[in-house]
Amino acid sequence: MAFSFTPSxxxxxxxxxLDQKRYLVIALETARHLQWKIIYTGKNGFIAMAGGGFLTPIQEFRLIIKEGAASITSKNADGKLNDxxxxxxxxxxxFIETFNQFKTSVTDDQVEEILAELAPIFESAEDDLLNAPLPSTKQNLLKFLGFFIPQKGYIITPLIIYINAAIFILMMICGVSFFEPSIKDLLSWGADYGPLTLNHEWWRLISSTFLHNGIFHLAMNMYALIYIGILLEPVLGNLKFAVAYILSGLVASLASVSxxxxxxxxxxxxxxxxMYGVFLSLLTTNVIDKSVRKQLLVSIALFVGFNLLYGTKSGIDNAAHIGGLLSGFAIGYLYYPSITQPDKKGTELIVIMLIAVVTLGGSIVAYRMIPNVVGIYETKMKDFAIKESMALEVMSMPKDTSKELLLSELKDRGLYYWQENISLLNAVDxxxxxxxxxxxxxxxxRYCELRIKSYNLYYKQIEGKQAVSQSTIDSLNKEITDIIDGLNQSSK
Known part of the structure; x- marks a missing residue:
């Protein structure tokens, strides 16, 4: 049995x-009853398209009658590698169940009537398409490898796969985990992260689109890219496909960081x-052939809808998905004039330049308007750490420091900066x-409040005007130490 990479x-x-002709007639009537679209009828069988409804992708159904038996095959017809x-x-x-119900109800007159319609096919001297030999294992393998080989009308998709795979391999060579890279590693390689991206590291908006969180993440994304690349790149052409991919990725990253x-x-x-957004928009126009438009529209919409629903799970960035989808949808409509006038290269270049300028300009404005909330917070926390350090300096003063200086430092430096830090924390709320x-x-x-209490007790203890229990100070210090340990543990 020949091995096939297409699920079947x-x-x-x-x-x-039954004789061969009667069997074929009943089989055709069965397919029509099932509302399958018959796209080819030959002397020995037929080919039909099944599915393409709201919840069903498209399959190719093929029936071949040969040597007193019927060979029945159903396989994916929309490029998907899973069933x-x-x-x-x-x-x-x-089909078999419905056929068995039909074979006793179809009359001889109906059979003769349909056979009269099929007479030109039986009388034709042309070879039946269904007699063509099935592809060999080698041919199937070469077809599969063709997904990764640049060819006319399909260049950018394989190149994008190469770039993503090369970066992933390079990361592995440099010691990054094959299955689950650490956040630190991803950030060092250019991941999109608000505090860094919005702090003048805008290039992360693009670099992050070529990084992946492990081999399974890479494989799933490249599978989705192959599927849409096969369908869309020949329609758009190499340049428009590449521009749409980069601009959609940029907008997706901006949506994510927003x-x-x-x-x-x-x-x-x-x-x-x-790219799925681009294709969806084109499926609402006459760019795609009408005979497959509906089936593809339903199949692509179902694929996108399922992935958006799946994206509601924790850890999946649906903001990037939606941002990319909507930007691609808009780009698809903007591409329409140049696609319908392929001979006007000037129109194509003007359209591409306008889309690029508008998208890049809008992205720059959006980038500058997005508040770097975490960046602001981390800046405040750096200020907190500086004030904390200054407040703690009094606790490390020499033992021979005068009483007056200690009291002054506790009040004007220690207590002052702890109060400042409480005000800072109130502001970041x-x-x-x-x-x-x-x-x-x-x-x-709570940590700052405990510090203020302990400093006040130290002040009273040093001043000597009021008795202070050392056990009370020790209890406060124990609580302070526990908080520090907890904060250190949570930051690991």
């Missing part, structure tokens, strides 16, 4: 005592969603930060 299901069945819900097997089983400025973002999925930051700030505020 095959079954052999006898003709159950979700085992639809191909369901197609074959449903809505998840404190998350580390990597992956080509935003740019890939952009207004920032739209995630709960983990707010919880940390509440702990820091």
């Amino acid at each position: 299901f095959h079954k052999e069945t006898d003709l159950d005592g 979700w819900a085992e639809l191909n097997q369901e197609n074959v089983d449903t 809505f998840h400025g404190y998350a580390v973002g990597v992956g080509a999925s935003g740019a890939i969603f952009g 207004s920032l739209p930060l995630p709960d983990v930051y707010k919880e940390r700030d509440a702990t820091l505020k």
